[in-house]
Amino acid sequence: MTMKNLKHYICIVAGLTLLSSCKPNIDTPKPSKGSADFSRYIAVGNSLTAGYADGGLYLAGQQNSYPSIIAKQMQAVGGGAFTQPLFSADQANGSGYLTLAGFNADGTPITAPVTSNLAVRGQIAIPGFGNVTLYTKYTGEINNYGVPGIKLEQITYAPYGNLNGYYERLLPNPSPTNNTAYIDFVTAKPFTFFSNWLGNNDALSYATSGGAGDVLTDKALFGQLYAYAIGRLTATGAKGVVATVPDVTAVPYFNTVTTTAILAGVQKANPSVQAIFINALVSGNTYAPRAATAKDLMVLTFPTSKIGQPVSTPYGPLPYGLTPYTPIDNQYVLDEKEVALTEDYISSYNITIKAVAASKGLAVFDAYTFLNNIKKNGLVVDGVGINSGYISGGLFSLDGIHLTPRGYAIVANGFIQAINAKYGSSIPLVNVSDYNGVKFP
Amino acid sequence: MRKILLLVLALVPVLASAQGFQVNLEGEKQIGMGHTGVGLVQDGASAFFNPGAMVQLSDNYVQAGISPLMFKSAFNLAGTADVYHTADKVAPPFTFYAALGPKNSWWKVGMAVYTPFGGLTDWGDTWPGKYSSESLNLKAFFFQPTVSIKLADFVSIGGGFVYNHATVDLTQAIPLVNSSGQVGQAELKGKGKGFGWNAGIYFKTKSGITIGIAHRSQVSTNLDNGNAIFQVPASLQAAFPQPNTFNSTITLPATNSIGFGFYPCKEWTLALDVNLVGWNVYKALAFDYKINTPQLQDTYSPRNYQDAVTFRGGAQYKANGKLAIRFGGGYASAAAPDGYVTPEVPDAKRYYLTGGLGYKIADHLDLDVAFEFEHLFSRTQTNYATQLSGTFVSDVYIPGLSLAYHW
Numbered sequence: 001m002t003m004k005n006l007k008h009y010i011c012i013v014a015g016l017t018l019l020s021s022c023k024p025n026i027d028t029p030k031p032s033k034g035s036a037d038f039s040r041y042i043a044v045g046n047s048l049t050a051g052y053a054d055g056g057l058y059l060a061g062q063q064n065s066y067p068s069i070i071a072k073q074m075q076a077v078g079g080g081a082f083t084q085p086l087f088s089a090d091q092a093n094g095s096g097y098l099t100l101a102g103f104n105a106d107g108t109p110i111t112a113p114v115t116s117n118l119a120v121r122g123q124i125a126i127p128g129f130g131n132v133t134l135y136t137k138y139t140g141e142i143n144n145y146g147v148p149g150i151k152l153e154q155i156t157y158a159p160y161g162n163l164n165g166y167y168e169r170l171l172p173n174p175s176p177t178n179n180t181a182y183i184d185f186v187t188a189k190p191f192t193f194f195s196n197w198l199g200n201n202d203a204l205s206y207a208t209s210g211g212a213g214d215v216l217t218d219k220a221l222f223g224q225l226y227a228y229a230i231g232r233l234t235a236t237g238a239k240g241v242v243a244t245v246p247d248v249t250a251v252p253y254f255n256t257v258t259t260t261a262i263l264a265g266v267q268k269a270n271p272s273v274q275a276i277f278i279n280a281l282v283s284g285n286t287y288a289p290r291a292a293t294a295k296d297l298m299v300l301t302f303p304t305s306k307i308g309q310p311v312s313t314p315y316g317p318l319p320y321g322l323t324p325y326t327p328i329d330n331q332y333v334l335d336e337k338e339v340a341l342t343e344d345y346i347s348s349y350n351i352t353i354k355a356v357a358a359s360k361g362l363a364v365f366d367a368y369t370f371l372n373n374i375k376k377n378g379l380v381v382d383g384v385g386i387n388s389g390y391i392s393g394g395l396f397s398l399d400g401i402h403l404t405p406r407g408y409a410i411v412a413n414g415f416i417q418a419i420n421a422k423y424g425s426s427i428p429l430v431n432v433s434d435y436n437g438v439k440f441p
Numbered sequence: 442m443r444k445i446l447l448l449v450l451a452l453v454p455v456l457a458s459a460q461g462f463q464v465n466l467e468g469e470k471q472i473g474m475g476h477t478g479v480g481l482v483q484d485g486a487s488a489f490f491n492p493g494a495m496v497q498l499s500d501n502y503v504q505a506g507i508s509p510l511m512f513k514s515a516f517n518l519a520g521t522a523d524v525y526h527t528a529d530k531v532a533p534p535f536t537f538y539a540a541l542g543p544k545n546s547w548w549k550v551g552m553a554v555y556t557p558f559g560g561l562t563d564w565g566d567t568w569p570g571k572y573s574s575e576s577l578n579l580k581a582f583f584f585q586p587t588v589s590i591k592l593a594d595f596v597s598i599g600g601g602f603v604y605n606h607a608t609v610d611l612t613q614a615i616p617l618v619n620s621s622g623q624v625g626q627a628e629l630k631g632k633g634k635g636f637g638w639n640a641g642i643y644f645k646t647k648s649g650i651t652i653g654i655a656h657r658s659q660v661s662t663n664l665d666n667g668n669a670i671f672q673v674p675a676s677l678q679a680a681f682p683q684p685n686t687f688n689s690t691i692t693l694p695a696t697n698s699i700g701f702g703f704y705p706c707k708e709w710t711l712a713l714d715v716n717l718v719g720w721n722v723y724k725a726l727a728f729d730y731k732i733n734t735p736q737l738q739d740t741y742s743p744r745n746y747q748d749a750v751t752f753r754g755g756a757q758y759k760a761n762g763k764l765a766i767r768f769g770g771g772y773a774s775a776a777a778p779d780g781y782v783t784p785e786v787p788d789a790k791r792y793y794l795t796g797g798l799g800y801k802i803a804d805h806l807d808l809d810v811a812f813e814f815e816h817l818f819s820r821t822q823t824n825y826a827t828q829l830s831g832t833f834v835s836d837v838y839i840p841g842l843s844l845a846y847h848w
Contacts, residue, residue: 024515024836026819028522076522099620102676383572383827384616394616413520429520433569436618440674 031076034425036239037192038079042143043067044186044233045197047402048411049146050166051084055399056097057148057166058114059087064405064435067144067195069412073427074193085138085170091119095135095166098398100391102441109391111398124175126162135169142170145186151201152225153217155182187232194233194240195415197367199226199353200248203346207248208401210299211281211338212330219348223356226349230356241363241419244350249339250375252390253400254297262304263292266322269308276307277327280335289327295336300390300400302332363422365415381410382433394437409435463694463718465751466508466534467555469809469843473797474755475769477712479641479700480653484807484845485538488553488587491653491700492599493641495540495589496549498847502540506809506843509533512835514562514787518569519823519830525570528563536843540589551587553601556580557657558693562785566626570784571614573827577785578610581662581693585639600640605660605693607633609667611785615681619674629687629728631667635660637693651702659695659722664688669730671737680736688729694746695719708760712769714753720746720776742826744783749776755795765799767811780825787833789820805848813839 043049043065050057051065062068062084071082087094093114101112119136126132147167154160161171161178168175171185202217233240248254259276266273275291282288310317311326321328334342350368357364371388373379374395378387386407387393390400395407403411409432416427468486471478478490485502487495514527534556542549558581566575582605589599608631615625641655665688671681700714723746729739755769770793777788797811815837823830 022513022836022838023526024513024834026515026517026524026832026834028517028524031522100676380826380828382569382829383613417520428522429518431518431521431523431569433571434567436622436624437616439618439620439622441620441676 029426031428032426033077034420034423036419036423036425038074038077040080040143040191041071041074041082041193042186042191043146043195045146045195046150046201047146047148048200049144049197050148051146051408052148053397053399053402053404054097054099056095058094058097059089059092061097062086064408065144065146066408066412066415067146069409069430070195070415071143073412073416073430076428077425082143083141084144085142087119088136091117091136093117094119100398100438100440126176129163132163132168132175133165134175135165138169147182149201150182150198151205151217152198152222152229153202155198155225155229157181183229183232187235190236192238194238195242196229196233196240197243198229199245199349202349203245203342204248204401207334207342208253208299210331210333211335216342216345219345222349223352226352227356230360230362234360239362239423241365241415241422242353242357243365243415244353244368245346246367246371247346248342249297250371250388251401252388252393252396253300254334255388256300256390256400257298257302257304259292259294259296259298262298262307265304266307273322276321277324278333278335279327279330280333281337287330289324292328292333293336295339297334297339299332299334363418365418367411367414370414384433386410391438398438404437405435406432406437464534464556464559466510466839466841467536467557469506469797469811469841470767470799472508472795472811472813472841473767473769473799473809474712474757475753475771475795477700477714477753477755477769479655479698479714480651480702481700481710481712482651484847485540485551486536488538488540488551488585488601489555491641491643491655492587492589492601492639493597493655494643494653495551495587495599496542496547496591496597497643498540498549500847501542502538502845502847504843504845505535505537506841507533507535508839508841511838512561513837514833514835516568516570516784517832525564525568528565530561530563532559532561534559547591549589551589553583553585553587555583557583560786564784566614570829572616573613573783573824573829574785575612575614579607581605581607595645596642598640598642600638603637603639603658603660605635605637605662607635607662607664607691609633609664615671615673617673617677625671625673628670629667630670631664631687633662633664633691635662635693649704653700655698657696659719660693662691662693664691680734682732682734686731689727692722694722708758710757712755716751716753718749718751718776721748723776743781745778745781746776747778749774763801767797767799768795770794779822782820782822782833783824784829787817787820787835789817789833789835791815791817805846807845807847809843809845811841813837815839
């Protein structure tokens with residue numbers, strides 16, 4: 001009886017063990033490369049392409065760049081090795097970057113710069129240009145040609161490799177002896193597929209300097225150079241995907257410090273204050289002070305502590321930002337007219353980008369529409385709510401312009417969907433929930 | 442032999458658990474016949490299936506059973522070839538029934554303990570739906586004292602009072618990451634109770650067909666002062682105060698059933714049941730936190746379930762005085778509408794096949810075993826709230842065993 005029971009028991013356990021090894025069957029789509037060839041994919045672009053985040057280029061950001069995410073997914077459909085010009089582990093913090101150190105009592109964030117283990121090798125003064133920070137040289141294979149700061153306007157300028165430390169580090173020679181235009185550099189080695197997300201800085205550099213420190217690239221020149229760049233990239237038959245220029249006003253860099261918030265802060269201390277004043281564009285290069293409205297965008301880096309500090313004027317010391325004689329400096333404000341000007345240029349650039357892409361049969365990821373939709377409606381991905389808010393939104397990193405790993409993963413999926421739609425491929429999407437937003441202490 | 446029986450009974454409360462939001466495992470004889478039993482008189486499980494039939498039992502019954510249940514779900518994230526599986530976990534829904542009264546009397550009283558609702562899904566903390574659900578462990582234990590009365594030889598009625606003791610443990614990830622890359626975790630853990638009733642009527646027609654009609658009421662179950670545990674980066678912990686508690690109410694749906702028994706010859710019993718489950722009471726899963734902050738608001742997740750119907754059929758063949766062979770199957774419609782399917786309950790329309798054996802091991806002792814295979818059809822969904830998009834497929838394997846002592 002006991003033996004028999006034991007046998008039964010063994011039988012039952014064996015049966016249960018067998019059952020627990022069964023798994024439900026699920027049919028998954030077969031990956032296909034469609035009409036494209038992903039065997040050597042190169043990424044052309046600026047800081048967004050390089051994986052820049054939190055105000056710097058550093059190893060962890062590079063490893064989360066959207067081209068590296070796309071390339072990993074491409075491996076399922078015949079994609080080849082994808083090598084990035086990574087910083088070494090010893091110099092993992094690259095240019096340095098910002099971390100979130102905590103919050104003030106009023107909930108505003110405290111950021112702290114990372115200054116150890118940098119890849120900075122020195123600085124060089126270029127006559128007529130200024131100082132250029134130089135980084136440890138990278139030698140070896142490159143698939144990700146993202147160069148922070150580069151404008152479309154600069155891709156044919158041969159000495160550019162002496163003026164941009166991020167480009168200089170990829171080139172064989174030290175600044176100021178370089179003489180390789182960016183477009184020549186990226187097309188030097190054969191490739192079968194490319195992504196091109198150039199053009200942001202042609203508008204962004206103007207905007208982030210409050211319309212004071214840079215100029216918008218001429219629309220006709222942009223059109224000419226874009227067509228030239230795509231001509232070069234498609235010259236050997238490569239297929240590719242391009243992205244439009246995001247609306248720079250959709251990023252938290254311009255939407256976090258607001259006129260209303262500054263005014264409310266001032267009125268707490270001094271209820272009689274009616275307005276804050278800015279130096280606003282009238283037309284051409286003429287600026288005049290006026291009261292700021294909600295349509296004037298303050299930059300994220302505006303030191304709000306300046307507000308109300310005494311400034312000496314012909315009428316005696318007056319509080320900064322609170323009188324027409326002491327307006328907030330131009331560099332801190334993208335005023336309403338500057339916003340309109342920037343948007344007009346971006347819209348023109350994007351018409352160009354779409355037209356050139358159409359003429360060459362390229363896929364287009366419309367980053368402009370995509371990011372504006374998120375700004376307007378937010379987005380929910382795999383149970384994670386995302387919006388354009390600074391830090392809490394999860395999409396933008398601490399610099400308010402570049403993306404978090406989660407943001408780059410979402411953008412990578414945008415590119416992949418555009419590629420799949422155009423070329424009939426089925427590059428698998430990336431699992432966004434594996435990627436995080438801003439890191440909190 | 443009686444010793445073994447007592448051993449089984451003693452083990453049962455320890456193993457108590459449940460699975461699949463509604464669990465239809467309330468008696469091994471009935472499972473073997475495709476979960477039919479509303480229109481039949483089989484054993485003490487009548488207290489669950491149709492209390493009106495209980496008095497028709499010729500014997501008194503004390504019985505207990507267990508049905509270890511393996512719910513296996515797979516998920517394919519939309520646009521990818523990635524497939525994720527739930528962890529192998531075994532939930533053993535159990536039953537205990539006693540039906541007692543004088544021989545051939547007009548009444549019987551009984552006690553039923555069973556687990557009609559529950560869920561045990563564990564997707565882990567790395568799958569794409571982790572911000573929707575990592576794991577659910579929901580158990581509802583129903584305790585039901587029951588009375589059954591014979592009005593005439595051909596008709597009897599019965600009813601019971603239901604006390605529900607429920608436990609729930611729900612975990613999900615919070616999309617806030619700390620400096621070492623760990624994401625936040627939420628866990629809601631609590632106990633609750635609710636009350637309900639069931640009633641039924643049973644007829645023997647002249648033609649020999651038996652008919653049962655039964656109702657099990659909805660059971661609104663209140664979870665009070667459960668623990669709301671949030672692990673988030675230190676700089677945000679103040680926004681998720683600890684300790685904190687939550688209240689919630691889960692309404693378990695009512696079931697209306699009609700069942701028929703046919704007896705074409707001495708050896709054969711055929712049964713047909715139809716159930717209508719009032720799932721439309723499950724409108725939302727809401728949690729009310731005791732301490733709210735701007736970041737921690739009460740949650741209200743619409744579920745908008747629809748009433749669901751189940752068709753069941755089964756047969757029993759008495760091979761001889763000792764052995765009964767049973768088989769059956771059924772089809773159930775889905776309760777979760779499109780857009781509201783959630784990973785903790787990957788609901789879909791389903792079919793199931795069952796088989797069973799009954800063996801009289803001694804004069805007063807029946808051993809019943811059953812096996813069920815259930816397949817939830819592949820369902821491709823984008824959840825409205827979470828936008829989690831992909832395909833769920835689930836299979837359920839349920840062996841089971843019961844002992845019934847009757848005299």
